[in-house]
Amino acid sequence: MKRVHFLGQAKVELRDVPAPNLAEGRVLVRIRCSALCGSELGAYRNAGMNGNPGHEAVGLVEEGGEKFGFAKGTRVGLHAVWGCGKCQACAEGKYTWCESRIGIGQDFHSELALVPAQALFRPPENLTDAEAVLVSGDGLGVCYHMAKRLQVKPNAFVVVLGLGPVGLGHVMLQAFLGARVIGLDVSPERLAFAKDLGAQSVLDVRTVDVVKAVKDLTGGQMAQVVVEATGRPECVKQAFSMVAHGGTIAQSGECGSVTVSPSEDLIRRDVGWVGGWYFFFNESTEMVDLVRKGLQPGRLVTHALPFKDAAQAFALFAGGKTGKVLLTNA
Ligand SMILES: [Zn+2]
Ligand SMILES: [Zn+2]
Numbered sequence: 001m002k003r004v005h006f007l008g009q010a011k012v013e014l015r016d017v018p019a020p021n022l023a024e025g026r027v028l029v030r031i032r033c034s035a036l037c038g039s040e041l042g043a044y045r046n047a048g049m050n051g052n053p054g055h056e057a058v059g060l061v062e063e064g065g066e067k068f069g070f071a072k073g074t075r076v077g078l079h080a081v082w083g084c085g086k087c088q089a090c091a092e093g094k095y096t097w098c099e100s101r102i103g104i105g106q107d108f109h110s111e112l113a114l115v116p117a118q119a120l121f122r123p124p125e126n127l128t129d130a131e132a133v134l135v136s137g138d139g140l141g142v143c144y145h146m147a148k149r150l151q152v153k154p155n156a157f158v159v160v161l162g163l164g165p166v167g168l169g170h171v172m173l174q175a176f177l178g179a180r181v182i183g184l185d186v187s188p189e190r191l192a193f194a195k196d197l198g199a200q201s202v203l204d205v206r207t208v209d210v211v212k213a214v215k216d217l218t219g220g221q222m223a224q225v226v227v228e229a230t231g232r233p234e235c236v237k238q239a240f241s242m243v244a245h246g247g248t249i250a251q252s253g254e255c256g257s258v259t260v261s262p263s264e265d266l267i268r269r270d271v272g273w274v275g276g277w278y279f280f281f282n283e284s285t286e287m288v289d290l291v292r293k294g295l296q297p298g299r300l301v302t303h304a305l306p307f308k309d310a311a312q313a314f315a316l317f318a319g320g321k322t323g324k325v326l327l328t329n330a
Contacts, residue, residue, distance in 0.1 A: 004054065004109035004310045004327075005299040006040075008047020010318060012236040012311040020114035022064045027117050029076060033304075034108045035139050036317045036325045038164050039254075044314055054109030055080035056137030058129050059329075061120075068117035075123065077136020080106045081278050082119035090118070093282030109310060109327060121284045130304070130326060134297035135287040139324055141279030143169035144287050146250050147177060149276055152225055154178035159214055159242050160199075162230030163190040165324045166252055169300055170227045171198040176295050179225075182217055184210055188321040189321040197299060214242045225250060233258040240265045248272040260288065300324045 005015040021141060022028050034057035061074045070076060076220045077322045083090035083098025090098050095118075123132035134140040143166065152158055160167050163185035175181045175198025183194035183202040191202040201217055203210050214223060222244040228236050231253025239249045240260070251273060260266070266273060291297065302323035305313040312326055317325040 001111035002307070003107060003111070006043045006053060008043075008045070008049070010315065012044065012314050014308065014310060017110075019112050020241075023114065024174070025116055026114045027061055027065045027068065027076075027120060028063040029068060029078065029113050029115055029120075030062045030329075031057050031059040031074075031108060031110060031113055032329050033058050033133055034327050034329075035133050035137060035301075036313060037138065038166065040112060041318055044318060053107055054327075055106045056126075056133055056139055057108035057113065057121065058132045058136065062112065065120075066121055068120075070117070070120060070122075074131065076115075077121040077123050077132050077284065078106070078108060078113065078115050078118040079121060079136060079281055079284075080108070080138070082116050082281075085118045092280075094280045095119075096278050109307075110305075111329065116198075117225070119281070121281070123284075124288060127288070128298055129328070130301045130324075131205050131291060131296075133326065134300060134324070135291065136284050138278055139165060139300060140169055140173070140287055140297050141164055141316060142252060142276070144290075145175050145279035145285055146170070146227070146252060146274075146276040148283070148286075150225055150248060152177060152179045152248055155180055156224040157182065157214075157218045157244075159184065159219070159239075160194070160236050161225045161226060161239055161242075162232075162253060163187065163194050164229065165300065165322075166284065167227070167229035168194060168197060168323055169297075170229060170252065172297075172300060173201050173290075173295070174225075174227075174261045175199060176290070182214060182223065187321055190323075193302070193323055196218040210253065211238070211241050216256070218244070223247060227252055228255075229253050231255040236260075240271070243269075243271055246270045248274060251275045301326055304328050 083095035183199040304326040
C-alpha cells in the first residue's frame with residue numbers, strides 16, 4: 001500500500017510499504033479522506049523530526065470490524081488518541097485523560113490504517129466525508145472541546161488570535177454559538193475567510209494597533225474571551241492585554257513557555273487562563289448534534305486533492321493561506 005512519507009525540507013513522497021497486519025482489538029480501515037493538520041508541518045519542514053503523517057481521517061472498515069459491530073464497508077471516523085479502554089477516564093470517553101493513552105501520530109495519510117475498535121466513531125450517513133473528518137478529528141474537535149469549557153454567552157466578544165485552521169474553527173464555532181468574534185492574523189486570505197465564517201470584525205496585526213482596535217470594537221471593555229491559537233509567546237502576552245476584567249484566555253496554541261505575572265496578569269484582573277488538549281471521544285456525537293442544528297463544518301475545508309497529489313497538497317497548506325486541506329482516496 002502507499003503512505004505519505006516526509007523527507008524534510010518541505011518534501012513529501014508516496015512510498016510503498018507493507019499493509020499493516022490485523023492485530024487483537026484492532027480494525028483495518030481503508031482510508032477515504034484524511035485532513036492535513038498544522039501539527040504535521042514541523043516534520044514536513046525538518047528532516048529527522050518525528051513524523052506525524054496524518055491523524056484526522058475517515059475510511060471504510062476493511063477487516064476485523066465484525067466482532068466490534070462494524071460490518072465490512074461501514075464508514076468510520078478515526079480518533080487519533082485512544083486509551084486503555086478499562087480505566088475510569090476511558091469509561092467516560094475521555095481518552096486524553098487515560099494514563100496509558102496512545103498519543104497522536106497515527107499514519108492516516110495512507111491507503112490502510114490499523115485502529116483500535118474503541119477509537120472508531122460512526123458518523124451519520126448524511127454527513128459528507130469532509131464533515132465526517134471534522135467531527136471525528138481535532139479539526140473541529142479542539143474548538144468544540146474548548147467551547148464547551150468556555151460556555152461563552154451570546155453577544156460576548158471573543159478575540160481569536162491566529163487564523164490557521166484551528167483558529168478558523170474557533171471563529172466559525174463561536175460565531176455559530178452567538179458570540180461577536182474578532183479575528184486577528186497577518187494573512188489577508190485568512191482574514192477574509194474568517195469574515196466568511198462569521199467573524200464580525202477582522203484585524204491585520206501587521207498594520208493595526210490591535211489592542212487599541214479591540215478596545216474600540218468592544219466599547220472599552222475588551223474581550224470576555226481571547227482564544228490564543230498561534231502558540232507564539234509574544235501572542236500569549238498580547239492575549240493578556242486584550243482580555244476584559246473577569247475574562248478568560250483560552251490557550252489553544254501549543255507553546256513551550258512564556259513569562260506571566262500571576263499578580264498582574266491573573267489575580268488583580270480576575271482573569272482565567274485555561275488549556276484544552278485534543279477532545280473527548282464522546283464529543284464527536286455532540287458535534288454531530290451541532291451539525292443537525294445548522295453548523296456546517298465542511299466550510300472550513302478550502303481544498304481537497306487526490307491522495308496521489310499529497311506533495312502538492314502539503315505545499316499549498318504550508319503556504320499559510322488555506323483553511324483545512326484534504327487528501328481524498330475515493
Ligand atoms: Zn490535527
Ligand atoms: Zn484508560
